[in-house]
Amino acid sequence: xxxxxxxxxxxxxxxxxxxxxxxxxxxxxxxxxxxxxxxxxxxxxxxxxxxxxxxxxxxxxxxxxxxxxxxxxxxxxxxxxxxxxxxxxxxxxxxxxxxxxxxxxxxxxxxxxxxxxxxxxxxxxxxxxxxxxxxxxxxxxxxxxxxxxxxxxxxxxxxxxxxxxxxxxxxxxxxxxxxxxxxxxxxxxxxxxxxxxxxxxxxxxxxxxxxxxxxxxxxxxxxxxxxxxxxxxxxxxxxxxxxxxxxxxxxxxxxxxxxxxxxxxxxxxxxxxxxxxxxxxxxxxxxxxxxxxxxxxxxxxxxxxxxxxxxxxxxxxxxxxxxxxxxxxxxxxxxxxxxxxxxxx
Amino acid sequence: xxxxxxxxxxxxxxxxxxxxxxxxxxxxxxxxxxxxxxxxxxxxxxxxxxxxxxxxxxxxxxxxxxxxxxxxxxxxxxxxxxxxxxxxxxxxxxxxxxxxxxxxxxxxxxxxxxxxxxxxxxxxxxxxxxxxxxxxxxxxxxxxxxxxxxxxxxxxxxxxxxxxxxxxxxxxxxxxxxxxxxxxxxxxxxxxxxxxxxxxxxxxxxxxxxxxxxxxxxxxxxxxxxxxxxxxxxxxxxxxxxxxxxxxxxxxxxxxxxxxxxxxxxxxxxxxxxxxxxxxxxxxxxxxxxxxxxxxxxxxxxxxxxxxxxxxxxxxxxxxxxxxxxxxxxxxxxxxxxxxxxxxx
Numbered sequence: 001x002x003x004x005x006x007x008x009x010x011x012x013x014x015x016x017x018x019x020x021x022x023x024x025x026x027x028x029x030x031x032x033x034x035x036x037x038x039x040x041x042x043x044x045x046x047x048x049x050x051x052x053x054x055x056x057x058x059x060x061x062x063x064x065x066x067x068x069x070x071x072x073x074x075x076x077x078x079x080x081x082x083x084x085x086x087x088x089x090x091x092x093x094x095x096x097x098x099x100x101x102x103x104x105x106x107x108x109x110x111x112x113x114x115x116x117x118x119x120x121x122x123x124x125x126x127x128x129x130x131x132x133x134x135x136x137x138x139x140x141x142x143x144x145x146x147x148x149x150x151x152x153x154x155x156x157x158x159x160x161x162x163x164x165x166x167x168x169x170x171x172x173x174x175x176x177x178x179x180x181x182x183x184x185x186x187x188x189x190x191x192x193x194x195x196x197x198x199x200x201x202x203x204x205x206x207x208x209x210x211x212x213x214x215x216x217x218x219x220x221x222x223x224x225x226x227x228x229x230x231x232x233x234x235x236x237x238x239x240x241x242x243x244x245x246x247x248x249x250x251x252x253x254x255x256x257x258x259x260x261x262x263x264x265x266x267x268x269x270x271x272x273x274x275x276x277x278x279x280x281x282x283x284x285x286x287x288x289x290x291x292x293x294x295x296x297x298x299x300x301x302x303x304x305x306x307x308x309x310x311x312x313x314x315x316x317x318x319x320x321x322x323x324x325x326x327x328x329x330x331x332x333x334x335x336x337x338x339x340x341x342x343x344x345x
Numbered sequence: 346x347x348x349x350x351x352x353x354x355x356x357x358x359x360x361x362x363x364x365x366x367x368x369x370x371x372x373x374x375x376x377x378x379x380x381x382x383x384x385x386x387x388x389x390x391x392x393x394x395x396x397x398x399x400x401x402x403x404x405x406x407x408x409x410x411x412x413x414x415x416x417x418x419x420x421x422x423x424x425x426x427x428x429x430x431x432x433x434x435x436x437x438x439x440x441x442x443x444x445x446x447x448x449x450x451x452x453x454x455x456x457x458x459x460x461x462x463x464x465x466x467x468x469x470x471x472x473x474x475x476x477x478x479x480x481x482x483x484x485x486x487x488x489x490x491x492x493x494x495x496x497x498x499x500x501x502x503x504x505x506x507x508x509x510x511x512x513x514x515x516x517x518x519x520x521x522x523x524x525x526x527x528x529x530x531x532x533x534x535x536x537x538x539x540x541x542x543x544x545x546x547x548x549x550x551x552x553x554x555x556x557x558x559x560x561x562x563x564x565x566x567x568x569x570x571x572x573x574x575x576x577x578x579x580x581x582x583x584x585x586x587x588x589x590x591x592x593x594x595x596x597x598x599x600x601x602x603x604x605x606x607x608x609x610x611x612x613x614x615x616x617x618x619x620x621x622x623x624x625x626x627x628x629x630x631x632x633x634x635x636x637x638x639x640x641x642x643x644x645x646x647x648x649x650x651x652x653x654x655x656x657x658x659x660x661x662x663x664x665x666x667x668x669x670x671x672x673x674x675x676x677x678x679x680x681x682x683x684x685x686x687x688x689x690x
Contacts, residue, residue, distance in 0.1 A: 036668040041386070066664060070644050074664055082660050299415050319411060320425055323381040 001183035027267040054086035060095035068134035076136030088139040097146040125169040149225025156194030190219040346528035372612040399431035405440035413479035421481030433484040470514040494570025501539030535564040
């Protein structure tokens with residue numbers, strides 16, 4: 001049910017085929033973010049036609065609204081959203097740790113207040129796994145301790161230790177649940193360690209020691225440490241990761257960052273940038289970003305990208321898209337994105 | 346190019362076929378509002394599949410952004426938006442008169458300030474016709490003096506006189522332009538007169554005297570006078586309108602108001618209500634409005650309307666649609682709407 005086949009490699013970059021319960025994902029691949037199971041502005045069919053093979057759902061947001069019990073009762077994320085292809089959910093760690101003043105961390109887990117109604121909530125590694133089990137994605141992520149990019153060594157080491165202890169608990173809970181319905185969901189670990197090469201190395205070792213994973217994520221990068229540091233860490237990290245499983249760099253989404261990361265052996269990405277920027281009128285093209293609101297595009301009959309064969313570029317002018325603030329733009333961007341990651345390599 | 350055939354009548358209500366340069370419109374029909382040529386949240390294909398036969402574009406908004414010169418340069422509204430079916434543009438009168446403190450009315454026309462950048466603008470009857478000619482809809486509306494629903498008799502009489510004088514000027518300008526490209530655009534007059542039956546009668550007479558129209562609009566209703574007064578005015582007005590042309594009641598869109606107006610011989614409607622409410626989570630169904638955010642729908646696996654055969658009702662649960670704040674909802678509402686007006690009669 002879960003497999004990864006490398007089709008080709010070149011100077012560290014890889015092209016592959018990831019097999020999941022809801023179909024195959026050709027990598028390198030970009031996952032559009034569907035916060036509550038829906039990519040804003042796009043119906044599931046538009047998303048498919050835009051070339052998305054797998055989308056990401058946010059456990060934190062789905063937990064708060066509509067709640068994992070609702071999603072489970074309505075048949076899980078796939079049935080609930082009618083999205084037929086693969087889904088990965090994050091663990092909620094990133095969102096919970098972004099709440100800053102609204103959360104308390106202990107080894108048990110994180111107590112936080114909902115950004116919606118201020119209600120007090122608690123997520124432990126076990127709860128994160130259970131919530132994702134209720135949601136029913138193809139890939140669930142381990143609950144990790146995320147720290148800012150500029151965190152010092154002691155903070156990074158402490159967070160990494162906790163992340164590894166939590167990973168053991170996630171795996172334990174996941175294994176119990178998966179025994180009851182094998183082949184429906186896989187759990188991926190997250191390599192932390194801040195910007196410190198030795199910590200990253202010990203994270204990789206600890207993760208490897210814990211089991212045979214079907215994929216591995218790189219977390220805690222692109223979180224404020226600066227692009228040079230991101231690449232430097234990636235340079236040291238990538239060669240040490242298991243070769244036979246996909247590597248997912250979390251939260252990366254700018255075109256140049258995708259290409260640089262693909263060149264360093266990364267296979268999967270997610271980011272809100274392409275769809276959010278799309279909704280606000282910025283498109284990424286082969287020739288760089290196009291900011292539709294610029295006066296130059298007011299009478300611009302050209303498509304966003306002349307070489308793009310997506311529905312939006314085949315049909316709408318830049319001048320028109322300034323007026324259409326919703327689906328068409330998001331649709332196009334998603335498209336440009338997935339094709340970009342497919343063809344960029 | 347412009348024709349109207351009554352297919353059936355029953356107790357004052359009519360079913361008909363309106364022929365326009367971009368196709369046929371089966372009436373009674375509801376026109377979704379595409380402010381700047383796009384119905385928010387819906388791609389043109391979704392709009393077609395939702396059953397929309399004709400959409401309304403706002404001259405005021407299109408004049409300010411992107412500007413009629415841009416639309417003309419890019420081939421007119423149909424080419425610009427890629428919407429292949431019929432389009433009606435309002436004249437901008439309603440929006441300009443809604444600006445209240447930001448406008449000055451003289452017999453020449455209306456000077457106003459743009460709500461976008463505060464720039465000083467002027468629209469005369471001739472300009473309103475010229476702007477619409479540049480936009481290129483199938484149906485253009487005359488520029489009228491719109492007053493609040495509770496206006497007194499003197500105000501209503503004064504505004505009506507001006508509306509008729511302006512109608513002559515609109516017709517004159519339109520005729521000159523249409524001589525150069527006959528059969529591409531028709532102009533419809535607007536009957537004003539506030540809530541005063543005799544003024545409405547004299548408006549109808551004046552409009553009839555001015556020419557052979559291909560359609561006629563009823564303006565200045567549903568603008569705050571209260572629903573009982575709306576219906577009373579309609580009761581007096583409808584029997585005096587020409588029978589062989591479509592009657593368009595401007596700005597009406599609640600289901601019960603559509604049915605009551607259809608029963609009084611109205612053929613066409615427009616309103617932002619179905620799409621705007623849709624985007625905010627309220628749907629109108631055969632069983633009344635469904636407010637999706639109500640707690641009752643949190644785990645509701647039912648479609649918005651069990652008897653509706655639109656794409657959205659065939660696919661998505663109420664619980665899911667709460668999470669999807671954009672295209673799916675708007676899409677459905679539009680659909681429910683157009684089917685409602687088609688089947689409600």
